[in-house]
Each structure stands twice: as structure tokens, then as C-alpha cells.
Amino acid sequence: MTRPLVVVSDLRHAYADGQTALHGVSFQVGSGDRLAIVGANGAGKSTTLLHLAGCLLPQAGSVRVADLLLCRENLSQLRRSVGMLFQNPDDQLFMPRVFDDVAFGPVNLGLPADDVQQRVMHALAVVGATHLSHRQPHRLSGGEKRAVAIASVLALSPAVLLMDEPTSSLDPASRRQLIELLQTFEQTLIIATHDLDMVLDLCPRTLVLGEGRIIADGASAVILSDAALLAAARLEQPLRLQACPVCSGAARRPSPPPGR
Amino acid sequence: MxxxxxxxxxxxxxxxxxxxxxxxxxxxxxxxxxxxxxxxxxxxxxxxxxxxxxxxxxxxxxxxxxxxxxxxxxxxxxxxxxxxxxxxxxxxxxxxxxxxxxxxxxxxxxxxxxxxxxxxxxxxxxxxxxxxxxxxxxxxxxxxxxxxxxVPRPFVVQLLLLYRYLFVLVDEALRLSRARAQRSFAGRGMELTVVASLLAQLLLRTLDRAQRIYLAMQCRGFDGEVRLLRRLxxxxxxxxxxxxxxxxxxxxxxxxxxxxxxxxxxxxxxx
Structure with missing residues (x-):
């Protein structure tokens, strides 16, 4: 068996205002796996991701990515193997043109200009956004912004992709496109989300967080059909696994009054 | 507004x-x-x-x-x-x-x-x-x-980011002011004290956003210098x-x- 790519052990974190976000979280992710992290608001999903991205340092416990321990000395090296997609693409696209933005990471790695150009165009091609390369980020639609933000991370060819709510505020068609795109990825994916239907499509494994602790960790198919467990974590079954209100008649509403 | x-x-x-x-x-x-x-x-x-x-x-x-x-x-x-x-x-x-x-x-x-x-x-x-x-x-x-x-890099980076986020900031201000107008009636709710707290809100949101942008920049290897690839x-x-x-x-x-x-x-x- 190969060694796991990401190892988190007994990770704890409290924010400066005294609020504890993580009470000892441990899990491992193998190379090429797709893991969903789900949980209520404030359960610690984003805090966990921020640690994996090297934006926060563990106050207790440890994080290892590709055998590299997360600490101040290793930060820049660790960030090369990890790509983070932030929840709001506006926070992530800060350069004047799409091309510059996707090139930002590779240029910072000190790659030669030709190499950067090639990486940028490749990353844009993967997300189907080549035609946007000379546009300005603030003029893109929500779906386009998300695609470009993903390209900006892909251009660094990270081993692990971290995503914070990738499907939030996307229209259904853009959401579907994103899911299909992510299905083609071979990188390790760790996705924090409330979109359990996406988890069903994308991630074989699910980690359920609640108040900074792991409530459950296992196969998505099992966890997402466990209504009691999901309710305890302030979640609901994916809509596709719920009874269809039309077929079952369970939620049939009174018919509207005549004459309207 | x-x-x-x-x-x-x-x-x-x-x-x-x-x-x-x-x-x-x-x-x-x-x-x-x-x-x-x-x-x-x-x-x-x-x-x-x-x-x-x-x-x-x-x-x-x-x-x-x-x-x-x-x-x-x-x-x-x-x-x-x-x-x-x-x-x-x-x-x-x-x-x-x-x-x-x-x-x-x-x-x-x-x-x-x-x-x-x-x-x-x-x-x-x-x-x-x-x-x-x-x-x-x-x-x-x-x-x-x-x-x-x-021209020193910090100034140029400031200008670039200023222009990029001007639109985001105006959007944010617009949303705040619409939210206020929605619940203000007959001139009430439009007082200066409300404007002050609106501005304070805007500042706080901006600081938060700045923090998030900085994190996003760091994740992609930002070291204080923004390099544009274009050739002149x-x-x-x-x-x-x-x-x-x-x-x-x-x-x-x-x-x-x-x-x-x-x-x-x-x-x-x-x-």
C-alpha cells in the first residue's frame, strides 16, 4: 500500500477570539482520492482546509502533505504541492487580466516565460476558458470566475486540490459543468461543501465534522443514506436520496382554489 | 446613492x-x-x-x-x-x-x-x-x-489592486445602501449616524476581504512582488x-x- 498523501493528526485550533474551531481532528487521504468534508456552519470545515493550504499553522497536532510537515520553515515548499480554491472567486482573482492571474503562481515559482505561457494556456484549456484569457476578472460571470479561479490553481500543478464550497452561487448548468470537470481530475481532491448531491457524484469518501470533531468518516454512499447521522450533524440527505414528493404523495399540497 | x-x-x-x-x-x-x-x-x-x-x-x-x-x-x-x-x-x-x-x-x-x-x-x-x-x-x-x-513596486501593486477591487467595493457599498433604503421610510433611517455605521461596516468587510485576498496570494507564492509577463x-x-x-x-x-x-x-x- 502506498503512503497516504495527506496526514492530519489530532489537529486543534482556536481562533484569537477564544472560539475553538477544531478539537483534535485526525484523518488521512491517499494519493488520487477524493474526500468530501461536510458539516454544519462553523463545524470547522474551512479551518481544516486553511490548515492544509498552509494559511493557518497547527496550534496542536500536526499536518503532513507529501511527507512534508506543516511548519513555518516548510511553508513555501508545502504550498507548491497544495492548491486552494477559495469560496469567493473575487478574492482569488486579483490581477488585471485573466491571463496574468493564472500566470501569477507560475511566475512566482520563477519559471521561464515560455513555460509559464504554456502552463497558463493548458490550465485555461482544461477548464474551457481559453477564450477568456484577455478579459478582466471583474467582468466575468460567476461560472466563468470559478473556472478561471480553478485554472489559476491548476497552473501550479498541485498534487492536492483543496476546494471551499466550489458549487456555491453557481447556476445549475455551471454547477453541473464544474462537477463534470472535477470528475476528470486525477489530483487528490479535498472538498468542503454543503452540496451533498455533488458529494454523491464526486467523492467516494465523506468526512462529517460537527463542532470541531469528526462525527463520521467513511464511504459516501453509507454516510449520505444515514438520515439520523446527517440530522445530528445539522445536514440533510442529498435531495436525490429523499423520497420524491410527486411519486410518494408524501408532501402533496392542497390544490389551489378554483377560479384562479 | x-x-x-x-x-x-x-x-x-x-x-x-x-x-x-x-x-x-x-x-x-x-x-x-x-x-x-x-x-x-x-x-x-x-x-x-x-x-x-x-x-x-x-x-x-x-x-x-x-x-x-x-x-x-x-x-x-x-x-x-x-x-x-x-x-x-x-x-x-x-x-x-x-x-x-x-x-x-x-x-x-x-x-x-x-x-x-x-x-x-x-x-x-x-x-x-x-x-x-x-x-x-x-x-x-x-x-x-x-x-x-x-516607480517603486509597492505603489504599482497598490494601484493595480485598487483598480481591480474598486468595482467589488462599489458593489459592496451598493448592496449596503440598497439594504438600508429598503427599510428606511420617510427620511427615517437615512440619518448621518446610519451612514457612519454603514461606512464602518464597509471598512470591516474590506479588511476581511483584504485578509482573504492576501491568503489567496500567499497560496500561490506571493513574495511581495507582482510580476506581469507582458512584453513592451x-x-x-x-x-x-x-x-x-x-x-x-x-x-x-x-x-x-x-x-x-x-x-x-x-x-x-x-x-
């Missing part, structure tokens, strides 16, 4: 104009920047009562406006927006300086009015030159030019543009050809 609503489309106009193609648009941004700076220095360096010598300088914005195929109405609208600032600077001159300087027929014109007119003319010339520069170059290309000309190249037309305008502007500044020009035009006119 109607003002915010209506000024944002104007800003995006700027991007649209900068994307057009014309001989002026194709010039190297550094060349345009240097020429504009020279123009501004020439215009502001005249004596405060100077009026006639300034007039020929109008050739620069007019020629550029035509060559760059920019809509004059757009420049005029933008000029009008900035007029109050120039008025504030010049409006007291006629009050303080009442010595008669000019006679037109029986009308006596004081030095104050002349210097006031001079200020307004300088304002119109310099601001329209700057507007043409931005509208024919684009903000990011201009920042790149600044960086290549040796100075060609023959760039050299010609810079030397041509430098010669013309310096001639207008130091040879004072205004009277001669005036006489020449006067001779051409049918008497």
Missing part, C-alpha cells in the same frame, strides 16, 4: 475604450505616459496670468482625441465631473486680485479673472490629456509602464511620437509662438 449607481458604468466605459484599436492605442504605454507628463509639466509651468500662450497646447489633446478615435463627449463629461475641484482652487483669485490687467473695449478685466481663466484652461488641458492617456492605454498597461519606468517594445512609431511631441511642446513652451500664430491665422482669415 444614485451617484454610485451611475458612475460605475462610466468606469467600465474606460475599459471598453482602452480595448479599442487605433494608432494611439498601439503606442507603447511608456511613451504615452512620458509624453503626457511632459505636456502637463509644460502647461503648468507658465506664469499665472498667462492665457494666450496656453491656447496652442490644446492641439495635443485634440490631435490625440482624433487619432485615438475616442468619443469627445465622453472626455467632456469626465471633465465636467472634475470641474468643481478646479473651481475651488481658482474661485478666490478674482476676489483677491483686483488690479486691472486688460481692457476689452470699455470693459476692465482684473488680474484675478485672468488667472482664474488660466487655471480653468490649464485644468481642462491637463485633465483631458490624462483622460486620453488612460482611455487609450488601459489601467493595467499604465501600471506596467509605471513599473518599467522605475518600443518601435519606430513610438520614437517618432515621443520626439515629435517633445519638439512641438518645448517649442510651444519656450519660443512663445502664440502671437505669431495668431497673426498668421489673422492673415489667413478673410478681412
Amino acid at each position: 444614485a451617484r454610485i449607481d451611475s458612475s460605475l458604468p462610466d468606469l467600465s466605459d474606460l475599459d471598453g475604450l482602452a480595448c479599442r484599436d487605433s494608432p494611439i492605442h498601439r503606442l507603447d504605454p511608456r511613451i504615452k505616459l512620458l509624453t503626457t507628463l511632459l505636456f502637463i509639466v509644460c502647461v503648468v509651468s507658465f506664469d499665472k496670468h498667462q492665457l494666450s500662450a496656453l491656447l496652442p497646447f490644446a492641439a495635443y489633446p485634440v490631435v490625440l482625441l482624433i487619432l485615438a478615435r475616442l468619443p469627445p463627449a465622453w472626455i467632456l463629461r469626465k471633465l465636467l465631473l472634475a470641474v468643481p475641484f478646479a473651481l475651488c482652487v481658482g474661485i478666490f483669485n478674482p476676489l483677491f486680485d483686483r488690479t486691472t490687467l486688460l481692457h476689452i473695449g470699455s470693459l476692465e478685466i482684473s488680474g484675478g479673472w485672468v488667472s482664474f481663466a488660466s487655471i480653468m484652461l490649464r485644468f481642462a488641458l491637463t485633465v483631458s490629456a490624462a483622460l486620453i492617456l488612460v482611455a487609450s492605454t488601459g489601467f493595467d498597461a499604465l501600471c506596467l509602464a509605471l513599473a518599467r519606468l522605475g 517594445r518600443i518601435g519606430a512609431s513610438d520614437v517618432l511620437f515621443l520626439t515629435g511631441w517633445t519638439a512641438i511642446l518645448l517649442a510651444l513652451r519656450f519660443l512663445a509662438p502664440a502671437p505669431t500664430l495668431g497673426q498668421a491665422i489673422g492673415r489667413l482669415l478673410p478681412s
